[in-house]
Amino acid sequence: MAAPKVISRTSTQEELASDYKWGFVTEIEADVPPKGLNEDVVRLISAKKGEPEWMTEWRLKAYRYWTSEEYREPRWSKVSFPPIDYQDIHYYSAPVKKEKGPESLDEVDPELVAAFNKLGIPLAEQKALTGVAVDAVFDSVSVATTYQKQLEDLGIIFGPISEAIQKHPELVKKYLGSVVPYSDNFYATLNSAVFSDGTFAYVPPGVRCPVELMTYFRMNSEGTGQFERTLIIADKGSYVSYLEGCTAPMRKTTQLHAAVVELIALDDAEIKYSTLQNWYPGDKDGKGGVYNFVTKRGKAAGKNSKISWTQVETGSAITWKYPSCILQGDNSVGEFYSVALCNNHQQADTGTKMIHMGKNTRSTIIAKGISAGEGQNTYRGLVKIMPTATNARNFTRCDSLLIGSKCGAHTVPYIEVRNPTAHMEHEATTSKVSDDQLFYLMQRGIKEEDAQYMIINGFCKGVFAELPFEFAMEASQLLKVSLEGTVG
Amino acid sequence: MTSNNSRPLLEVRDLHVSVGDNEILDGMNLSVGLGEVHAIMGPNGSGKSTFTNVVAGRPGYTIDRGDVLYEGESILGMFPDERARKGIFLAMQYPVELPGIRNREFLRTALEALREARGEVKLSVREFNKMLEEKAKAMDFDPDLMKRNVNEGFSGGEKKRNEILQLSVLDPKLALLDETDSGLDIDALKIVANGVNAFRGPDKAIVLVTHYQRILNFIKPDYVHVLIEGRIVRSGASDLAHELEAQGYEWLREPAEEAETVGATGRPS
Ligand SMILES: Nc1ncnc2c1ncn2[C@@H]1O[C@H](COP(=O)(O)OP(=O)(O)OP(=O)(O)O)[C@@H](O)[C@H]1O
Ligand SMILES: [Mg+2]
Numbered sequence: 001m002a003a004p005k006v007i008s009r010t011s012t013q014e015e016l017a018s019d020y021k022w023g024f025v026t027e028i029e030a031d032v033p034p035k036g037l038n039e040d041v042v043r044l045i046s047a048k049k050g051e052p053e054w055m056t057e058w059r060l061k062a063y064r065y066w067t068s069e070e071y072r073e074p075r076w077s078k079v080s081f082p083p084i085d086y087q088d089i090h091y092y093s094a095p096v097k098k099e100k101g102p103e104s105l106d107e108v109d110p111e112l113v114a115a116f117n118k119l120g121i122p123l124a125e126q127k128a129l130t131g132v133a134v135d136a137v138f139d140s141v142s143v144a145t146t147y148q149k150q151l152e153d154l155g156i157i158f159g160p161i162s163e164a165i166q167k168h169p170e171l172v173k174k175y176l177g178s179v180v181p182y183s184d185n186f187y188a189t190l191n192s193a194v195f196s197d198g199t200f201a202y203v204p205p206g207v208r209c210p211v212e213l214m215t216y217f218r219m220n221s222e223g224t225g226q227f228e229r230t231l232i233i234a235d236k237g238s239y240v241s242y243l244e245g246c247t248a249p250m251r252k253t254t255q256l257h258a259a260v261v262e263l264i265a266l267d268d269a270e271i272k273y274s275t276l277q278n279w280y281p282g283d284k285d286g287k288g289g290v291y292n293f294v295t296k297r298g299k300a301a302g303k304n305s306k307i308s309w310t311q312v313e314t315g316s317a318i319t320w321k322y323p324s325c326i327l328q329g330d331n332s333v334g335e336f337y338s339v340a341l342c343n344n345h346q347q348a349d350t351g352t353k354m355i356h357m358g359k360n361t362r363s364t365i366i367a368k369g370i371s372a373g374e375g376q377n378t379y380r381g382l383v384k385i386m387p388t389a390t391n392a393r394n395f396t397r398c399d400s401l402l403i404g405s406k407c408g409a410h411t412v413p414y415i416e417v418r419n420p421t422a423h424m425e426h427e428a429t430t431s432k433v434s435d436d437q438l439f440y441l442m443q444r445g446i447k448e449e450d451a452q453y454m455i456i457n458g459f460c461k462g463v464f465a466e467l468p469f470e471f472a473m474e475a476s477q478l479l480k481v482s483l484e485g486t487v488g
Numbered sequence: 489m490t491s492n493n494s495r496p497l498l499e500v501r502d503l504h505v506s507v508g509d510n511e512i513l514d515g516m517n518l519s520v521g522l523g524e525v526h527a528i529m530g531p532n533g534s535g536k537s538t539f540t541n542v543v544a545g546r547p548g549y550t551i552d553r554g555d556v557l558y559e560g561e562s563i564l565g566m567f568p569d570e571r572a573r574k575g576i577f578l579a580m581q582y583p584v585e586l587p588g589i590r591n592r593e594f595l596r597t598a599l600e601a602l603r604e605a606r607g608e609v610k611l612s613v614r615e616f617n618k619m620l621e622e623k624a625k626a627m628d629f630d631p632d633l634m635k636r637n638v639n640e641g642f643s644g645g646e647k648k649r650n651e652i653l654q655l656s657v658l659d660p661k662l663a664l665l666d667e668t669d670s671g672l673d674i675d676a677l678k679i680v681a682n683g684v685n686a687f688r689g690p691d692k693a694i695v696l697v698t699h700y701q702r703i704l705n706f707i708k709p710d711y712v713h714v715l716i717e718g719r720i721v722r723s724g725a726s727d728l729a730h731e732l733e734a735q736g737y738e739w740l741r742e743p744a745e746e747a748e749t750v751g752a753t754g755r756p757s
Pocket of ligand 1: 507510530531532534537539548581
């Protein structure tokens with residue numbers, strides 16, 4: 001099968017004169033219940049989706065837990081922001097459909113399609129042009145899923161989680177909350193109560209998913225929170241590569257994004273999860289932007305299973321996320337490859353947790369942090385070797401690159417070893433774009449800005465190499481756009 | 489010859505350069521015409537690299553006085569990349585390692601930038617690869633080094649050879665070669681010399697910094713200059729290099745006791 005392809009957003013024409021290339025707002029009537037959160041709103045969200053009772057109950061359980069006294073946002077991360085007024089947020093915003101519901105791609109609201117076209121993902125062309133199945137989540141509702149037929153023939157389920165709740169309740173019931181319980185942390189609990197949509201994927205035993213599955217997330221309505229929920233299950237001996245891209249329009253006010261992603265890999269299965277996160281980072285003075293408080297965790301549940309996270313985080317005002325692996329099966333493998341960029345007033349506290357439980361489990365962590373402007377970048381990671389994890393191995397490498405003198409890079413690695421056979425390696429470097437390197441490139445005729453990008457790209461190489469090819473190109477474009485005006 | 493010959497390609501006028509409080513170039517003058525090869529020799533620390541760096545626009549130096557003209561125009565206010573696009577190339581004494589940047593991509597990006605500046609059409613990837621392959625072959629350049637990151641883990645000799653490969657691919661007008669012959673084995677020296685000779689031509693000029701007369705057997709200079717303490721103290725034809733090889737630099741140093749000598753003649757101090 002030919003290499004899967006992704007249509008790149010960056011190929012779109014100039015949309016606006018601003019620095020943030022994806023900051024347009026789409027005029028679509030939105031179905032927005034009033035701001036604020038209480039049990040009725042939770043019930044309303046559930047009812048809007050026509051959810052079965054077990055789902056409503058689960059949400060309510062989470063909501064009650066969330067409102068319990070003493071339950072608060074985690075305070076240990078190195079990010080700071082004013083208190084969030086959770087009653088000043090819309091918890092649900094779905095684009096109002098002009099007629100019934102789109103039965104096929106042709107019937108999708110043309111405005112919506114146009115919006116996606118601006119993003120560089122023309123849904124209508126997906127089938128013909130790409131090998132990527134796209135599930136597009138606009139605000140919080142899955143809009144259209146392409147490539148459905150081919151996947152169905154293989155028994156692969158891929159689509160909105162709201163649909164999976166209806167059609168595959170046994171799978172959802174079994175796995176939802178099995179990796180990230182509703183009581184996991186403040187944001188995950190909130191998500192469990194109010195999630196409105198997200199992606200569900202299931203790959204049956206022995207099936208190698210022939211295309212990259214992709215979801216494009218976009219926040220549109222002002223004052224809305226986005227709480228999508230993703231659940232991916234790779235059954236025995238299966239393989240799936242999943243991509244997620246995120247953008248949001250420019251807003252003066254901050255927007256909350258509290259997603260939860262759960263991955264489950266059974267025996268001999270592999271899940272590769274790649275993220276390009278480009279939520280609006282706020283303006284140059286730090287106004288507005290997305291608070292990206294996300295819980296992502298994968299369970300390598302079966303023997304010889306593998307979970308691999310690759311993330312390129314260029315957007316958001318604040319990023320708080322630690323895509324993690326629970327290495328439960330013997331010989332299971334966890335990987336985390338990350339590029340996190342903080343420019344202007346962006347703050348990122350990101351990293352991973354590798355929990356080794358099975359024998360001969362291996363994990364690799366490659367984290368690259370780029371700080372520019374007044375950005376503050378923290379790598380925070382935990383490698384935990386449980387007593388049962390005989391012969392576990394971990395390799396960790398954290399590199400920080402500083403651009404300018406007002407930014408910061410911090411590395412906070414925690415290591416907890418409870419089995420003496422563990423083998424741990426840790427490397428960390430901090431560097432600046434060197435004047436000698438810049439001069440060398442410029443002496444060959446390359447403009448300073450381009451020279452800077454070449455060096456920065458070179459710095460990220462080991463992570464970009466983990467991305468599907470077209471995504472890697474897009475990732476380096478994203479870096480470039482995100483650093484515009486900073487270098488050079 | 490062409491009317492271009494009426495004015496030098498590179499003209500250095502009374503150049504005074506310092507780093508911090510340290511005055512390095514102390515009134516250097518040099519004129520390099522098209523078609524010419526100039527060798528600059530001189531003791532360690534005399535300012536040879538400083539000179540080539542200043543012409544290429546490396547930051548970190550203070551120009552206290554004087555000017556550097558290229559094609560009749562002062563270039564001291566230009567950024568290094570602008571100078572490169574005008575045709576100035578510096579093969580560095582210590583080529584820099586560029587982690588994560590592949591040699592091939594680097595060369596292609598650089599050539600693209602130069603070709604655009606020269607108003608030449610873009611080469612396709614295939615055309616570029618073909619050209620590169622030929623040039624690399626002519627220089628006996630290990631093709632594997634094209635796939636590696638620029639100079640990363642290259643041996644000393646491989647780095648120098650890489651500089652000359654770049655010279656040959658980028659095809660500038662003025663080549664400043666700073667000790668490109670240092671650290672090369674005898675075969676590599678010939679290969680590098682061949683590369684430089686292939687570049688040589690009526691519309692090119694070369695300034696070659698070296699410590700050894702040997703390379704000048706392969707690349708015959710039109711002029712040899714001796715730089716001592718930031719000044720050219722002697723210029724001559726290629727046999728000057730032989731003289732230096734035999735006698736060293738001591739005889740060319742300005743007698744530091746000059747004042748005393750004068751004093752000895754009876755003038756009051
Ligand atoms: N950035 C700098 N900071 C301080 N001193 C410098 C700097 N650059 C050059 N110098 C000094 O200027 C003098 C000339 O240096 P330069 O590298 O130009 O010498 P050179 O003639 O190329 O010597 P060599 O033959 O050893 O390569 C030396 O004394 C050197 O220490
Ligand atoms: Mg030198």
